[in-house]
Amino acid sequence: MIRMTTNPIDPDALRREMFDPAAGGYCAFEGWVRNENEGHTVRQLEYEAYDPLAITEGELILAEAADRFPHLQAHCVHRTGLLEIGDCAVWVGVASAHRDEAFRACRYIIDQLKHRLPIWKKEHYSDGNSGWVNCERCAEHAHG
Amino acid sequence: MIRMTTNPIDPDALRREMFDPAAGGYCAFEGWVRNENEGHTVRQLEYEAYDPLAITEGELILAEAADRFPHLQAHCVHRTGLLEIGDCAVWVGVASAHRDEAFRACRYIIDQLKHRLPIWKKEHYSDGNSGWVNCERCAEHAHG
Protein backbone atom coordinates (compact mmCIF):
# COMPACT_ATOMS: atom_id res chain seq x y z
CA MET A 1 0.00 0.00 0.00
CA ILE A 2 1.19 3.51 -0.75
CA ARG A 3 -0.10 6.63 0.92
CA MET A 4 0.47 10.34 0.25
CA THR A 5 0.23 12.69 3.22
CA THR A 6 0.76 16.31 4.16
CA ASN A 7 1.26 15.31 7.81
CA PRO A 8 4.54 14.27 9.46
CA ILE A 9 5.40 10.61 8.83
CA ASP A 10 5.48 8.41 11.95
CA PRO A 11 7.99 5.62 11.10
CA ASP A 12 7.51 3.84 14.42
CA ALA A 13 3.75 3.52 13.98
CA LEU A 14 4.25 2.34 10.40
CA ARG A 15 6.86 -0.18 11.54
CA ARG A 16 4.45 -1.69 14.05
CA GLU A 17 1.92 -2.29 11.27
CA MET A 18 4.48 -4.48 9.47
CA PHE A 19 4.50 -7.19 12.12
CA ASP A 20 3.92 -10.71 10.84
CA PRO A 21 4.73 -13.85 12.87
CA ALA A 22 6.28 -15.41 9.75
CA ALA A 23 8.63 -12.44 9.23
CA GLY A 24 12.30 -12.96 10.08
CA GLY A 25 13.64 -9.80 8.44
CA TYR A 26 12.44 -6.22 8.24
CA CYS A 27 14.11 -3.53 6.12
CA ALA A 28 13.11 0.12 6.18
CA PHE A 29 14.31 3.11 4.22
CA GLU A 30 13.66 6.75 5.01
CA GLY A 31 14.50 9.78 2.88
CA TRP A 32 15.38 12.72 5.13
CA VAL A 33 15.64 16.38 4.18
CA ARG A 34 19.34 17.21 4.34
CA ASN A 35 21.01 20.56 4.67
CA GLU A 36 22.96 20.54 1.42
CA ASN A 37 22.54 19.70 -2.25
CA GLU A 38 25.10 20.16 -4.99
CA GLY A 39 26.96 22.85 -3.10
CA HIS A 40 23.87 24.81 -2.01
CA THR A 41 22.92 25.14 1.66
CA VAL A 42 19.32 23.99 1.86
CA ARG A 43 16.95 25.57 4.37
CA GLN A 44 13.64 23.93 3.46
CA LEU A 45 12.20 21.57 0.86
CA GLU A 46 8.83 21.86 -0.78
CA TYR A 47 7.27 18.70 -2.17
CA GLU A 48 4.44 18.81 -4.65
CA ALA A 49 2.73 15.68 -5.98
CA TYR A 50 -0.13 14.71 -8.19
CA ASP A 51 -1.64 12.27 -5.71
CA PRO A 52 -4.01 10.25 -7.95
CA LEU A 53 -1.25 9.18 -10.33
CA ALA A 54 1.40 8.94 -7.58
CA ILE A 55 -0.82 6.34 -5.91
CA THR A 56 -1.59 4.42 -9.11
CA GLU A 57 2.09 4.31 -10.08
CA GLY A 58 3.15 3.53 -6.51
CA GLU A 59 0.81 0.53 -6.30
CA LEU A 60 2.25 -0.70 -9.59
CA ILE A 61 5.78 -0.47 -8.17
CA LEU A 62 4.76 -2.35 -5.01
CA ALA A 63 3.19 -5.09 -7.15
CA GLU A 64 6.38 -5.34 -9.23
CA ALA A 65 8.47 -5.60 -6.04
CA ALA A 66 6.19 -8.36 -4.69
CA ASP A 67 6.60 -10.23 -7.96
CA ARG A 68 10.40 -9.91 -8.14
CA PHE A 69 11.26 -10.26 -4.44
CA PRO A 70 8.42 -12.18 -2.75
CA HIS A 71 7.78 -10.86 0.75
CA LEU A 72 5.09 -10.66 3.41
CA GLN A 73 4.39 -6.94 3.75
CA ALA A 74 5.46 -3.79 1.94
CA HIS A 75 4.23 -0.30 2.56
CA CYS A 76 5.23 3.21 1.53
CA VAL A 77 4.31 6.73 2.60
CA HIS A 78 5.39 9.95 0.86
CA ARG A 79 4.95 13.36 2.35
CA THR A 80 4.20 16.60 0.51
CA GLY A 81 4.23 20.26 1.48
CA LEU A 82 6.93 22.31 3.17
CA LEU A 83 9.54 20.21 5.01
CA GLU A 84 12.36 21.22 7.33
CA ILE A 85 15.86 19.76 7.65
CA GLY A 86 15.66 16.29 9.22
CA ASP A 87 12.01 15.72 8.28
CA CYS A 88 11.15 12.34 6.83
CA ALA A 89 10.00 12.85 3.22
CA VAL A 90 9.48 9.21 2.33
CA TRP A 91 9.29 5.93 4.23
CA VAL A 92 9.43 2.41 2.77
CA GLY A 93 9.12 -0.74 4.90
CA VAL A 94 9.31 -4.39 3.87
CA ALA A 95 8.87 -7.48 6.08
CA SER A 96 9.91 -10.84 4.73
CA ALA A 97 10.69 -14.38 5.86
CA HIS A 98 14.39 -13.79 5.10
CA ARG A 99 16.52 -10.68 4.92
CA ASP A 100 17.57 -10.88 1.27
CA GLU A 101 14.07 -10.25 -0.08
CA ALA A 102 13.45 -7.51 2.50
CA PHE A 103 16.56 -5.58 1.41
CA ARG A 104 16.01 -6.10 -2.32
CA ALA A 105 12.32 -5.24 -2.33
CA CYS A 106 12.92 -2.13 -0.21
CA ARG A 107 15.67 -0.95 -2.54
CA TYR A 108 13.61 -1.64 -5.64
CA ILE A 109 10.64 0.30 -4.28
CA ILE A 110 12.57 3.45 -3.32
CA ASP A 111 14.62 3.44 -6.56
CA GLN A 112 11.52 3.17 -8.72
CA LEU A 113 9.51 5.66 -6.66
CA LYS A 114 12.16 8.30 -7.19
CA HIS A 115 12.08 7.92 -10.95
CA ARG A 116 8.45 7.24 -11.66
CA LEU A 117 6.13 9.01 -9.23
CA PRO A 118 4.76 12.43 -10.24
CA ILE A 119 6.40 14.22 -7.31
CA TRP A 120 8.47 17.39 -7.50
CA LYS A 121 10.89 18.93 -5.06
CA LYS A 122 11.77 22.61 -4.76
CA GLU A 123 14.79 23.49 -2.68
CA HIS A 124 14.84 26.74 -0.75
CA TYR A 125 18.42 27.86 -0.18
CA SER A 126 19.94 29.86 2.62
CA ASP A 127 20.73 32.68 0.14
CA GLY A 128 17.01 33.19 -0.55
CA ASN A 129 17.06 31.48 -3.97
CA SER A 130 15.14 28.35 -4.80
CA GLY A 131 15.25 25.67 -7.46
CA TRP A 132 13.34 22.66 -8.71
CA VAL A 133 15.41 19.50 -8.31
CA ASN A 134 16.28 17.57 -11.51
CA CYS A 135 15.13 20.37 -13.86
CA GLU A 136 18.11 21.29 -16.02
CA ARG A 137 16.80 24.40 -17.67
CA CYS A 138 14.46 25.55 -14.93
CA ALA A 139 17.31 25.75 -12.45
CA GLU A 140 18.79 28.70 -14.39
CA HIS A 141 15.32 30.12 -14.73
CA ALA A 142 14.55 29.83 -11.02
CA HIS A 143 17.94 31.01 -9.76
CA GLY A 144 17.60 33.85 -12.32
CA MET B 1 28.86 1.43 17.90
CA ILE B 2 27.62 -2.03 18.75
CA ARG B 3 25.79 -2.95 21.91
CA MET B 4 24.69 -6.29 23.40
CA THR B 5 21.64 -6.28 25.62
CA THR B 6 19.32 -8.62 27.47
CA ASN B 7 16.53 -6.00 27.37
CA PRO B 8 13.99 -5.50 24.56
CA ILE B 9 15.38 -3.44 21.69
CA ASP B 10 13.67 -0.07 21.10
CA PRO B 11 14.12 0.61 17.35
CA ASP B 12 12.38 3.99 17.49
CA ALA B 13 14.70 5.34 20.19
CA LEU B 14 17.71 4.00 18.28
CA ARG B 15 16.45 5.57 15.06
CA ARG B 16 16.20 8.99 16.70
CA GLU B 17 19.86 8.78 17.70
CA MET B 18 20.81 8.44 14.02
CA PHE B 19 19.68 11.93 13.10
CA ASP B 20 22.26 14.02 11.27
CA PRO B 21 21.40 17.22 9.33
CA ALA B 22 23.66 16.05 6.49
CA ALA B 23 21.84 12.70 6.17
CA GLY B 24 19.54 12.24 3.17
CA GLY B 25 19.03 8.50 3.51
CA TYR B 26 18.47 6.15 6.43
CA CYS B 27 18.34 2.37 6.13
CA ALA B 28 17.46 0.05 9.01
CA PHE B 29 17.34 -3.70 9.29
CA GLU B 30 15.73 -5.74 12.05
CA GLY B 31 15.90 -9.46 12.60
CA TRP B 32 12.62 -10.72 14.09
CA VAL B 33 11.95 -14.05 15.73
CA ARG B 34 9.70 -15.92 13.32
CA ASN B 35 7.39 -18.82 13.99
CA GLU B 36 9.03 -21.35 11.67
CA ASN B 37 12.44 -22.63 10.65
CA GLU B 38 13.19 -25.46 8.24
CA GLY B 39 9.81 -27.05 8.75
CA HIS B 40 9.75 -26.77 12.56
CA THR B 41 7.20 -24.61 14.36
CA VAL B 42 9.23 -22.35 16.61
CA ARG B 43 7.86 -21.25 19.97
CA GLN B 44 10.80 -19.33 21.44
CA LEU B 45 14.41 -18.53 20.63
CA GLU B 46 17.25 -18.44 23.09
CA TYR B 47 20.27 -16.32 22.21
CA GLU B 48 23.59 -16.77 23.92
CA ALA B 49 26.60 -14.57 23.21
CA TYR B 50 30.11 -14.05 24.38
CA ASP B 51 29.77 -10.30 24.78
CA PRO B 52 33.44 -9.19 24.98
CA LEU B 53 34.33 -10.73 21.62
CA ALA B 54 30.95 -9.97 20.04
CA ILE B 55 31.65 -6.30 20.73
CA THR B 56 35.26 -6.40 19.49
CA GLU B 57 34.26 -8.19 16.29
CA GLY B 58 31.18 -5.99 15.84
CA GLU B 59 33.25 -2.81 16.07
CA LEU B 60 35.60 -4.26 13.45
CA ILE B 61 32.65 -4.94 11.13
CA LEU B 62 31.34 -1.39 11.61
CA ALA B 63 34.79 0.01 10.78
CA GLU B 64 34.96 -2.13 7.64
CA ALA B 65 31.51 -0.90 6.58
CA ALA B 66 32.55 2.73 7.14
CA ASP B 67 35.62 2.13 5.00
CA ARG B 68 33.77 0.42 2.14
CA PHE B 69 30.55 2.44 2.12
CA PRO B 70 31.30 5.84 3.68
CA HIS B 71 28.37 7.07 5.75
CA LEU B 72 27.54 9.38 8.63
CA GLN B 73 26.26 7.06 11.34
CA ALA B 74 26.00 3.32 11.85
CA HIS B 75 24.85 1.54 14.94
CA CYS B 76 23.92 -2.00 15.91
CA VAL B 77 22.25 -3.68 18.88
CA HIS B 78 21.93 -7.43 19.43
CA ARG B 79 19.73 -8.96 22.07
CA THR B 80 20.40 -12.13 24.06
CA GLY B 81 18.31 -14.31 26.35
CA LEU B 82 14.90 -15.85 25.76
CA LEU B 83 12.93 -14.20 22.93
CA GLU B 84 9.33 -14.68 21.82
CA ILE B 85 7.86 -14.69 18.29
CA GLY B 86 7.98 -11.15 16.88
CA ASP B 87 10.71 -9.94 19.22
CA CYS B 88 13.50 -7.95 17.64
CA ALA B 89 16.74 -9.92 17.99
CA VAL B 90 19.03 -7.55 16.12
CA TRP B 91 18.79 -3.97 14.86
CA VAL B 92 21.16 -2.23 12.42
CA GLY B 93 20.76 1.42 11.39
CA VAL B 94 22.80 3.47 8.92
CA ALA B 95 22.40 7.16 8.05
CA SER B 96 24.18 8.52 5.01
CA ALA B 97 24.18 11.50 2.65
CA HIS B 98 22.76 9.29 -0.12
CA ARG B 99 20.72 6.11 -0.09
CA ASP B 100 23.15 3.82 -1.88
CA GLU B 101 25.73 3.87 0.92
CA ALA B 102 22.99 3.51 3.55
CA PHE B 103 21.62 0.34 1.93
CA ARG B 104 25.03 -1.18 1.20
CA ALA B 105 26.55 -0.48 4.61
CA CYS B 106 23.45 -1.82 6.39
CA ARG B 107 23.49 -5.00 4.34
CA TYR B 108 27.23 -5.48 4.84
CA ILE B 109 26.91 -5.08 8.61
CA ILE B 110 24.07 -7.58 9.09
CA ASP B 111 25.61 -10.14 6.70
CA GLN B 112 28.95 -10.02 8.51
CA LEU B 113 27.41 -9.99 11.99
CA LYS B 114 25.57 -13.20 11.28
CA HIS B 115 28.72 -15.01 10.24
CA ARG B 116 31.33 -13.59 12.55
CA LEU B 117 29.91 -12.69 15.97
CA PRO B 118 30.14 -15.29 18.75
CA ILE B 119 26.37 -15.57 19.13
CA TRP B 120 24.36 -18.80 19.26
CA LYS B 121 20.70 -19.43 18.79
CA LYS B 122 18.71 -22.29 20.26
CA GLU B 123 15.25 -22.88 18.85
CA HIS B 124 12.51 -24.22 21.12
CA TYR B 125 9.91 -26.03 19.02
CA SER B 126 6.21 -26.50 19.64
CA ASP B 127 6.77 -30.25 20.00
CA GLY B 128 8.97 -29.66 23.06
CA ASN B 129 12.26 -30.34 21.29
CA SER B 130 14.99 -27.80 20.81
CA GLY B 131 18.03 -27.37 18.58
CA TRP B 132 21.05 -25.14 18.11
CA VAL B 133 20.85 -23.34 14.77
CA ASN B 134 23.65 -24.01 12.25
CA CYS B 135 25.06 -26.99 14.18
CA GLU B 136 24.97 -29.97 11.83
CA ARG B 137 25.83 -32.72 14.24
CA CYS B 138 24.42 -31.18 17.37
CA ALA B 139 21.01 -30.95 15.78
CA GLU B 140 20.72 -34.76 15.83
CA HIS B 141 22.14 -34.74 19.32
CA ALA B 142 19.70 -32.13 20.60
CA HIS B 143 16.63 -33.53 18.84
CA GLY B 144 17.79 -36.87 20.25
Place this chain on the structure above:
Amino acid sequence: MKTITVRYFAMFREHAGVDEESLTLDVSTAGDVFEHTKSRHGSSEPSGHCKVAINDEMADWSSPIADGDTVLLFPPVAGG
Protein backbone atom coordinates in the same frame (compact mmCIF):
# COMPACT_ATOMS: atom_id res chain seq x y z
CA MET C 1 -8.99 21.69 -34.00
CA LYS C 2 -9.45 20.08 -30.59
CA THR C 3 -10.48 21.68 -27.34
CA ILE C 4 -8.43 20.24 -24.49
CA THR C 5 -7.67 21.00 -20.89
CA VAL C 6 -3.97 21.28 -20.06
CA ARG C 7 -2.84 20.91 -16.44
CA TYR C 8 0.57 22.18 -15.33
CA PHE C 9 2.64 20.92 -12.39
CA ALA C 10 5.56 22.30 -10.38
CA MET C 11 7.89 24.32 -12.63
CA PHE C 12 5.45 24.16 -15.53
CA ARG C 13 2.74 25.71 -13.37
CA GLU C 14 5.11 28.51 -12.41
CA HIS C 15 5.95 29.14 -16.07
CA ALA C 16 2.32 29.04 -17.15
CA GLY C 17 1.15 31.16 -14.22
CA VAL C 18 -1.98 29.00 -13.99
CA ASP C 19 -2.85 25.50 -12.72
CA GLU C 20 -4.73 24.66 -15.88
CA GLU C 21 -6.16 26.21 -19.00
CA SER C 22 -8.51 25.26 -21.78
CA LEU C 23 -6.93 25.48 -25.24
CA THR C 24 -8.26 24.92 -28.72
CA LEU C 25 -5.35 23.57 -30.76
CA ASP C 26 -4.48 21.78 -33.98
CA VAL C 27 -2.69 18.83 -32.34
CA SER C 28 -2.59 15.05 -32.83
CA THR C 29 -0.24 13.82 -30.10
CA ALA C 30 0.71 14.62 -26.48
CA GLY C 31 4.06 15.77 -27.88
CA ASP C 32 2.30 18.39 -30.01
CA VAL C 33 0.58 19.75 -26.91
CA PHE C 34 3.91 19.94 -25.07
CA GLU C 35 5.58 21.81 -27.94
CA HIS C 36 2.72 24.27 -28.13
CA THR C 37 2.76 25.06 -24.40
CA LYS C 38 6.55 25.38 -24.41
CA SER C 39 6.52 28.15 -26.94
CA ARG C 40 3.46 29.67 -25.28
CA HIS C 41 5.06 29.85 -21.81
CA GLY C 42 8.76 30.13 -22.63
CA SER C 43 9.77 26.80 -21.02
CA SER C 44 12.82 25.08 -22.47
CA GLU C 45 12.96 21.74 -20.62
CA PRO C 46 13.51 18.89 -23.13
CA SER C 47 10.53 16.52 -23.32
CA GLY C 48 12.84 13.53 -22.75
CA HIS C 49 13.11 14.45 -19.07
CA CYS C 50 9.41 15.12 -18.70
CA LYS C 51 6.34 12.89 -18.48
CA VAL C 52 2.78 13.19 -19.68
CA ALA C 53 -0.56 11.75 -18.63
CA ILE C 54 -3.88 11.83 -20.46
CA ASN C 55 -7.08 11.70 -18.41
CA ASP C 56 -5.16 10.46 -15.33
CA GLU C 57 -3.31 7.67 -17.12
CA MET C 58 0.41 7.78 -17.83
CA ALA C 59 0.96 8.22 -21.58
CA ASP C 60 3.75 8.71 -24.14
CA TRP C 61 4.58 11.77 -26.19
CA SER C 62 3.30 9.86 -29.22
CA SER C 63 -0.07 9.09 -27.58
CA PRO C 64 -3.01 10.48 -29.62
CA ILE C 65 -5.09 13.36 -28.28
CA ALA C 66 -8.86 13.40 -28.62
CA ASP C 67 -11.23 16.35 -28.35
CA GLY C 68 -12.10 16.89 -24.67
CA ASP C 69 -8.98 15.22 -23.26
CA THR C 70 -7.21 16.50 -20.18
CA VAL C 71 -3.44 16.52 -20.72
CA LEU C 72 -1.20 16.61 -17.62
CA LEU C 73 2.31 17.95 -18.16
CA PHE C 74 4.90 16.72 -15.65
CA PRO C 75 8.35 18.32 -15.44
CA PRO C 76 11.28 16.09 -14.31
CA VAL C 77 10.18 14.22 -11.20
CA ALA C 78 12.16 14.12 -7.94
CA GLY C 79 10.40 12.06 -5.30
CA GLY C 80 12.03 10.67 -2.20
Place this chain on the structure above:
Amino acid sequence: MKTITVRYFAMFREHAGVDEESLTLDVSTAGDVFEHTKSRHGSSEPSGHCKVAINDEMADWSSPIADGDTVLLFPPVAGG
Protein backbone atom coordinates in the same frame (compact mmCIF):
# COMPACT_ATOMS: atom_id res chain seq x y z
CA MET D 1 52.46 -30.38 29.26
CA LYS D 2 50.54 -27.12 29.49
CA THR D 3 47.90 -26.12 31.98
CA ILE D 4 45.15 -24.21 30.21
CA THR D 5 41.63 -23.04 30.88
CA VAL D 6 39.05 -24.16 28.32
CA ARG D 7 35.76 -22.27 28.07
CA TYR D 8 32.75 -23.83 26.37
CA PHE D 9 29.85 -22.01 24.72
CA ALA D 10 26.32 -22.96 23.68
CA MET D 11 26.22 -26.57 22.44
CA PHE D 12 29.80 -27.19 23.59
CA ARG D 13 28.87 -26.15 27.11
CA GLU D 14 25.93 -28.55 27.05
CA HIS D 15 28.20 -31.37 25.88
CA ALA D 16 30.88 -30.59 28.46
CA GLY D 17 28.38 -30.07 31.26
CA VAL D 18 30.50 -27.20 32.57
CA ASP D 19 31.19 -23.58 31.55
CA GLU D 20 34.91 -24.03 31.82
CA GLU D 21 37.54 -26.40 33.10
CA SER D 22 41.26 -26.41 33.76
CA LEU D 23 43.16 -29.07 31.82
CA THR D 24 46.78 -30.13 31.72
CA LEU D 25 47.43 -31.32 28.19
CA ASP D 26 50.20 -32.12 25.74
CA VAL D 27 49.05 -29.68 23.02
CA SER D 28 50.75 -27.19 20.67
CA THR D 29 47.84 -25.58 18.77
CA ALA D 30 44.24 -24.52 19.33
CA GLY D 31 43.26 -27.37 17.00
CA ASP D 32 44.89 -29.87 19.38
CA VAL D 33 42.77 -28.52 22.25
CA PHE D 34 39.62 -28.86 20.16
CA GLU D 35 40.41 -32.48 19.23
CA HIS D 36 41.10 -33.33 22.85
CA THR D 37 37.84 -31.85 24.14
CA LYS D 38 35.84 -33.46 21.32
CA SER D 39 36.90 -36.93 22.35
CA ARG D 40 36.55 -35.98 26.00
CA HIS D 41 32.96 -34.75 25.65
CA GLY D 42 31.71 -36.79 22.71
CA SER D 43 31.10 -33.83 20.39
CA SER D 44 31.33 -34.47 16.67
CA GLU D 45 31.00 -31.02 15.08
CA PRO D 46 33.74 -30.52 12.44
CA SER D 47 36.21 -27.76 13.39
CA GLY D 48 35.69 -26.09 10.01
CA HIS D 49 32.30 -24.79 11.20
CA CYS D 50 33.58 -23.73 14.60
CA LYS D 51 35.72 -20.84 15.81
CA VAL D 52 38.31 -20.45 18.51
CA ALA D 53 39.65 -17.55 20.56
CA ILE D 54 42.71 -17.43 22.80
CA ASN D 55 42.72 -15.01 25.74
CA ASP D 56 39.76 -13.06 24.26
CA GLU D 57 41.26 -12.67 20.77
CA MET D 58 39.94 -14.52 17.75
CA ALA D 59 42.48 -17.14 16.66
CA ASP D 60 42.97 -19.95 14.12
CA TRP D 61 43.09 -23.68 14.73
CA SER D 62 46.82 -23.47 13.94
CA SER D 63 47.44 -20.75 16.55
CA PRO D 64 50.04 -21.83 19.19
CA ILE D 65 48.95 -22.47 22.77
CA ALA D 66 51.07 -21.30 25.71
CA ASP D 67 50.96 -22.46 29.31
CA GLY D 68 48.30 -20.49 31.18
CA ASP D 69 46.24 -19.59 28.08
CA THR D 70 42.44 -19.46 28.13
CA VAL D 71 41.02 -21.20 25.07
CA LEU D 72 37.42 -20.34 24.06
CA LEU D 73 35.65 -22.92 21.94
CA PHE D 74 32.82 -21.57 19.79
CA PRO D 75 30.37 -23.90 18.02
CA PRO D 76 28.85 -22.67 14.71
CA VAL D 77 27.59 -19.12 15.24
CA ALA D 78 24.08 -17.93 14.39
CA GLY D 79 23.60 -14.27 15.22
CA GLY D 80 20.80 -12.12 13.87
